[in-house]
Amino acid sequence: MGSVSLKNVNKSFGAAHIIQDVSLDIEDGEFCVLIGPSGSGKSTLLRIIAGLEEVTGGRIEIAGKNVTRLPPKQRDIAMVFQSYALYPQMTVRENMGFALKLAGVPKSRIAAKVDATARMLELEPLLDRLPKSLSGGQRQRVSMGRAIVRNPTAFLFDEPLSNLDAKLRVQVRGEIAELHRRLGTTSVYVTHDQVEAMTLGQKIVVLRDGRVEQAGPPLELYDDPVNVFVASFLGTPSINLVEATVAANDSAAVALLKDGTLLPLGADYPVKEGQPILYAIRPEHIRLIAGAEEGGIPGSIHAIENTGSDMVVLCDAGGGRMTAAFKEQRDLAPDQPVRLVPDPARVRIFDAGSGLRIRHGI
Amino acid sequence: MRPTFLQKLARGAVYLLLVIVFCGPFWGIVATAFDKNTVQPGQLVFWPSVPTLDHFIYGWVKVKAWLYLFNSLVVVIIGTFLQTLVSALAAYALARKRFRGAAVVTLVILSTMMLPDEVISIPLYLILHAKLPIIGVSIYNSYAAMILPIVGWAFSVFILTEFMRAVPRDLEDAARVDGAGELQIFWRVILPLVKPALGSTTIFGFLMIWDQYLLPLIAVDKRELYTIPVVLRSLRVDEILQQNIFIAVTVIATVPCIIVYLLLQKQFNRGLIAGAVKG
Numbered sequence: 001m002g003s004v005s006l007k008n009v010n011k012s013f014g015a016a017h018i019i020q021d022v023s024l025d026i027e028d029g030e031f032c033v034l035i036g037p038s039g040s041g042k043s044t045l046l047r048i049i050a051g052l053e054e055v056t057g058g059r060i061e062i063a064g065k066n067v068t069r070l071p072p073k074q075r076d077i078a079m080v081f082q083s084y085a086l087y088p089q090m091t092v093r094e095n096m097g098f099a100l101k102l103a104g105v106p107k108s109r110i111a112a113k114v115d116a117t118a119r120m121l122e123l124e125p126l127l128d129r130l131p132k133s134l135s136g137g138q139r140q141r142v143s144m145g146r147a148i149v150r151n152p153t154a155f156l157f158d159e160p161l162s163n164l165d166a167k168l169r170v171q172v173r174g175e176i177a178e179l180h181r182r183l184g185t186t187s188v189y190v191t192h193d194q195v196e197a198m199t200l201g202q203k204i205v206v207l208r209d210g211r212v213e214q215a216g217p218p219l220e221l222y223d224d225p226v227n228v229f230v231a232s233f234l235g236t237p238s239i240n241l242v243e244a245t246v247a248a249n250d251s252a253a254v255a256l257l258k259d260g261t262l263l264p265l266g267a268d269y270p271v272k273e274g275q276p277i278l279y280a281i282r283p284e285h286i287r288l289i290a291g292a293e294e295g296g297i298p299g300s301i302h303a304i305e306n307t308g309s310d311m312v313v314l315c316d317a318g319g320g321r322m323t324a325a326f327k328e329q330r331d332l333a334p335d336q337p338v339r340l341v342p343d344p345a346r347v348r349i350f351d352a353g354s355g356l357r358i359r360h361g362i
Numbered sequence: 363m364r365p366t367f368l369q370k371l372a373r374g375a376v377y378l379l380l381v382i383v384f385c386g387p388f389w390g391i392v393a394t395a396f397d398k399n400t401v402q403p404g405q406l407v408f409w410p411s412v413p414t415l416d417h418f419i420y421g422w423v424k425v426k427a428w429l430y431l432f433n434s435l436v437v438v439i440i441g442t443f444l445q446t447l448v449s450a451l452a453a454y455a456l457a458r459k460r461f462r463g464a465a466v467v468t469l470v471i472l473s474t475m476m477l478p479d480e481v482i483s484i485p486l487y488l489i490l491h492a493k494l495p496i497i498g499v500s501i502y503n504s505y506a507a508m509i510l511p512i513v514g515w516a517f518s519v520f521i522l523t524e525f526m527r528a529v530p531r532d533l534e535d536a537a538r539v540d541g542a543g544e545l546q547i548f549w550r551v552i553l554p555l556v557k558p559a560l561g562s563t564t565i566f567g568f569l570m571i572w573d574q575y576l577l578p579l580i581a582v583d584k585r586e587l588y589t590i591p592v593v594l595r596s597l598r599v600d601e602i603l604q605q606n607i608f609i610a611v612t613v614i615a616t617v618p619c620i621i622v623y624l625l626l627q628k629q630f631n632r633g634l635i636a637g638a639v640k641g
Binding site: 013047050051052057071072075078081082083085086087088089098099102104146150 | 530532535
């Protein structure tokens with residue numbers, strides 16, 4: 001086991017600057033998730049850590065050793081691929097033992113390690129089968145087994161659940177989390193699924209256009225995003241971003257929404273009157289009032305998405321579309337007039353121009 | 363709808379006609395080779411009137427078919443092995459590596475398919491005669507002269523390149539992460555996955571080398587180095603030699619091809635259909 005550290009890593013393909021000055025420290029035993037939209041460079045960054053792509057600049061350290069110019073086999077890492085990448089001509093047993101065989105490990109030790117890993121992953125009945133006769137979930141487990149059997153310094157996962165159906169994805173996600181708890185191996189996990197990121201990661205790194213937008217524990221990113229991109233990328237349903245301008249109301253600043261609603265911001269925001277801002281509130285931090293109470297943002301229900309466990313209500317409010325989400329089942333109907341009351345403690349303010357967070361008292 | 367009796371009969375007749383067209387000539391030479399009665403050039407028998415092995419024995423011992431067969435086997439075995447190896451390595455580089463000038467290399471390889479053998483025969487003859495640097499001898503009149511020019515074969519390079527391109531890149535990356543070097547990736551991961559294509563190109567290569575006539579003709583002039591096709595040509599115009607003996611040597615010449623086909627039949631057929639069923 002060991003830490004993984006990236007220092008000012010850059011990668012260009014011709015004129016395209018794919019990875020831009022990325023610095024990142026992943027602690028020994030930490031589960032780090034790289035997340036971002038397509039083209040954000042997350043898979044490239046993982047391949048750089050694996051040694052499958054060369055960097056144009058910067059330094060990569062694994063377990064304190066500079067591996068920047070070393071080939072993958074000298075980095076002591078194991079990788080799980082989205083496509084599983086199992087060798088079709090080899091049985092499960094041969095697939096799992098391939099790396100050890102290449103390393104010159106004696107056959108008896110390979111057999112013992114493969115058997116132990118197969119037991120752990122409940123792969124024993126599949127050991128003599130070829131990958132083509134396995135289901136997607138089984139293939140992914142074999143792919144993980146192939147990584148585990150090597151006992152590497154770090155595991156690299158490249159969107160390992162993308163090819164699985166929704167139910168299997170939840171199951172394998174749980175298995176990965178359980179494995180990490182048991183093995184405690186440093187893991188770097190690439191995904192574009194924020195649920196995977198939130199549930200698996202001890203640290204989440206949000207990437208956009210090859211840059212790190214924010215890195216930190218999942219709830220920190222969720223509750224305390226540094227910019228609009230991070231705020232909107234994490235969370236389902238997505239955070240409400242309502243266009244507003246700052247207005248003065250006695251001594252405290254208020255947000256003036258497009259529909260004329262005034263919402264208190266608090267006294268200590270460093271904002272100027274007339275400044276365009278984005279008033280952000282997550283759907284679960286909105287109280288939906290169906291009665292004739294005062295306060296909040298007036299609107300009407302546009303649509304209701306009821307998943308059984310959650311109710312997601314889309315409303316026309318605040319001069320645009322807003323979403324409220326809650327657990328309880330309520331008797332609501334489209335076009336019904338409602339008021340959306342944001343929890344003031346959970347409101348986040350972003351500068352409309354730069355998209356950067358405006359914090360209290362800065 | 364099930365075919366009627368007449369339809370079945372018509373289909374059977376077509377099949378029979380095809381079998382006669384394709385197998386008839388071969389049957390004719392086999393039957394003639396075993397026939398004691400001498401035939402005239404251009405004549406074949408349907409059934410040996412008096413069966414005998416005399417023509418085979420004469421051809422084997424007196425005409426020294428064994429020697430020419432041996433020469434052919436040396437050229438074809440070493441040639442096919444080297445051709446397959448070189449083609450597979452070249453295909454691996456073209457399919458899996460990005461390098462400057464790859465398009466030019468492909469074009470150069472492709473251009474070798476565009477020139478008929480006759481066009482390159484004189485330059486090739488001159489090259490084979492030229493003395494090699496350092497050692498100061500030419501390879502003319504040696505097995506090497508018949509083997510080296512056919513080691514690079516564009517056809518098998520292209521077939522294998524296409525098959526290797528279809529191997530997912532993730533497999534190569536996985537092998538690299540697993541600790542495989544370049545040759546190990548080639549040998550243990552890529553090559554086993556293109557086995558059907560390798561089987562086909564090996565058979566095609568074997569037949570191509572076995573059938574070579576012009577190259578051995580310009581590469582050697584010592585009779586003891588002649589290969590079967592060259593010697594068959596000289597026997598064909600030998601007016602003293604009995605026609606049945608010539609035909610018996612011809613039958614001997616086909617035996618290795620039939621054996622190779624039977625041995626690699628499975629690979630060959632899989633290779634032919636592999637492209638059609640790949641998802």
